[in-house]
Amino acid sequence: SLYNEKNRPQFHFTSRRGWINDPNGMIFYEGEYHLFYQHNPYEREWENMSWGHAVSTDMNHWKELPVALSPDKLGTMFSGSTVIDYNNTAGFNKGNIPAMVALYTADNPDREIQCVAYSLDKGRTWTKYDKNPVIDSKDKWKSKDTRDPRVFWYKPGNHWVMVLNERDGHSIYNSKNLKDWTYESHVTGFWECPDLFELPVDGDKNKTKWVMYGASNTYMIGSFDGKTFTPESGKHYNVTGTIYAAQTFTNMPESDPRRIQIGWGKVQQPGMPFNNMMLMPTELTLHTTKNGIRMFSMPVKETTQLFERVHQWPSLTPAEANQKLKEFYNSDRFRVKATIKLSYATSAGFNLFGQRVVDYDMNFNLINGVFYSPDAITSMELDVDIYVDRTSIEVFVDNGAYSYSMERRPRSDNKEGLHFWGNEVEVKNLGIYSVKSIWK
Ligand code: FRU
Numbered sequence: 305s306l307y308n309e310k311n312r313p314q315f316h317f318t319s320r321r322g323w324i325n326d327p328n329g330m331i332f333y334e335g336e337y338h339l340f341y342q343h344n345p346y347e348r349e350w351e352n353m354s355w356g357h358a359v360s361t362d363m364n365h366w367k368e369l370p371v372a373l374s375p376d377k378l379g380t381m382f383s384g385s386t387v388i389d390y391n392n393t394a395g396f397n398k399g400n401i402p403a404m405v406a407l408y409t410a411d412n413p414d415r416e417i418q419c420v421a422y423s424l425d426k427g428r429t430w431t432k433y434d435k436n437p438v439i440d441s442k443d444k445w446k447s448k449d450t451r452d453p454r455v456f457w458y459k460p461g462n463h464w465v466m467v468l469n470e471r472d473g474h475s476i477y478n479s480k481n482l483k484d485w486t487y488e489s490h491v492t493g494f495w496e497c498p499d500l501f502e503l504p505v506d507g508d509k510n511k512t513k514w515v516m517y518g519a520s521n522t523y524m525i526g527s528f529d530g531k532t533f534t535p536e537s538g539k540h541y542n543v544t545g546t547i548y549a550a551q552t553f554t555n556m557p558e559s560d561p562r563r564i565q566i567g568w569g570k571v572q573q574p575g576m577p578f579n580n581m582m583l584m585p586t587e588l589t590l591h592t593t594k595n596g597i598r599m600f601s602m603p604v605k606e607t608t609q610l611f612e613r614v615h616q617w618p619s620l621t622p623a624e625a626n627q628k629l630k631e632f633y634n635s636d637r638f639r640v641k642a643t644i645k646l647s648y649a650t651s652a653g654f655n656l657f658g659q660r661v662v663d664y665d666m667n668f669n670l671i672n673g674v675f676y677s678p679d680a681i682t683s684m685e686l687d688v689d690i691y692v693d694r695t696s697i698e699v700f701v702d703n704g705a706y707s708y709s710m711e712r713r714p715r716s717d718n719k720e721g722l723h724f725w726g727n728e729v730e731v732k733n734l735g736i737y738s739v740k741s742i743w744k
Contacts, residue, residue: 307743314741317582326549329386348579353380363585383452384408394482396422409451415442416451447471461530467498474498488531494518497549519549542599545709563588602704611737622724625731629722639737645730652726658718
């Protein structure tokens with residue numbers, strides 16, 4: 305029956321069937337988190353792009369609803385975002401029901417145009433605006449790559465802001481009514497699925513920065529006046545691996561202003577009626593580090609209810625740790641958390657049946673081949689929090705200073721099993737967690 309397939313991820317969102325890619329229209333409204341997503345409801349391959357739809361009250365357990373937006377004569381339904389039009393700026397509201405308004409791209413062989421649709425029943429059914437498109441900028445940019453509108457309300461200026469991928473970067477548009485848009489500015493060096501949001505630095509609400517984000521998880525820190533994003537940093541990344549085209553929830557309540565992100569996990573699901581997955585929801589925060597202000601991401605606190613700690617040891621040798629981990633050799637899912645302390649070695653890590661889950665090179669500052677310079681380099685300690693599901697692995701390093709994901713390879717006959725390695729490293733605070741399934 306549903307969600308019982310052998311390779312069905314057990315604590316990640318997947319669609320019942322068909323292909324998924326980018327999260328779209330992520331919004332919190334009336335107690336529900338809405339996750340729309342690029343979806344082919346009919347096949348495991350990218351085709352026939354529609355907006356799939358799922359809702360959740362805790363970001364762990366998702367209920368898949370009927371497809372929200374289907375292809376029409378303007379094109380297939382590419383990525384975009386949603387807002388709640390509390391002030392009825394677009395005129396779609398009905399009585400005291402504010403419209404949920406989606407801005408999305410219609411893709412056709414000739415061009416990619418920005419369109420509007422609205423829902424008066426919490427995203428269940430949608431009406432497309434009869435004067436679509438609202439932006440058609442191919443001729444101006446001499447490029448078909450004009451897509452993925454990301455819209456939000458800019459309170460200080462009392463207007464809507466759209467960030468749009470246009471050719472070689474992200475453009476900013478303004479609007480009073482979600483229909484008429486004015487081009488304002490452009491930042492080069494980004495590609496697809498823009499996001500732009502304000503975050504406190506070190507938790508201080510009086511000290512904020514804006515983050516411009518692109519589909520490949522690179523970001524710039526800067527300032528924003530409603531019309532122009534001014535970079536104050538180069539490009540950085542907080543997360544790498546199978547993740548792409550992540551988006552964040554808008555319309556979070558004032559009492560819970562977290563910036564929560566979900567990324568598409570480009571993870572093949574062999575032999576399954578569905579393909580790809582969403583990665584864990586993470587909270588994004590800005591921190592002052594020795595390298596400057598950087599964005600961290602950590603699984604949202606709601607996810608902790610899925611994991612139950614079954615053991616914890618303060619200090620072990622790798623051989624002792626590996627002995628303890630034998631209990632989990634046959635588990636399809638688990639979480640392992642530890643601090644790896646190097647002192648005689650310049651590299652150390654953690655393998656899962658030969659697959660290099662953590663491969664830290666202290667000398668070249670690389671984790672699994674990607675540059676990472678820990679803030680606490682002097683202590684020679686690396687914190688790793690490793691989430692293993694049936695087909696994916698996510699690793700959060702040093703409380704989210706850096707994180708990455710990978711496909712979980714099918715189990716090999718490698719005898720080492722779950723295996724910490726490194727010359728005389730100390731495995732500190734090793735915690736092992738069991739995982740509840742979100743589908744049961
Ligand atoms: C990113 C992307 C978007 C586009 C969508 C189409 O993965 O290429 O730019 O809107 O996917 O499915």
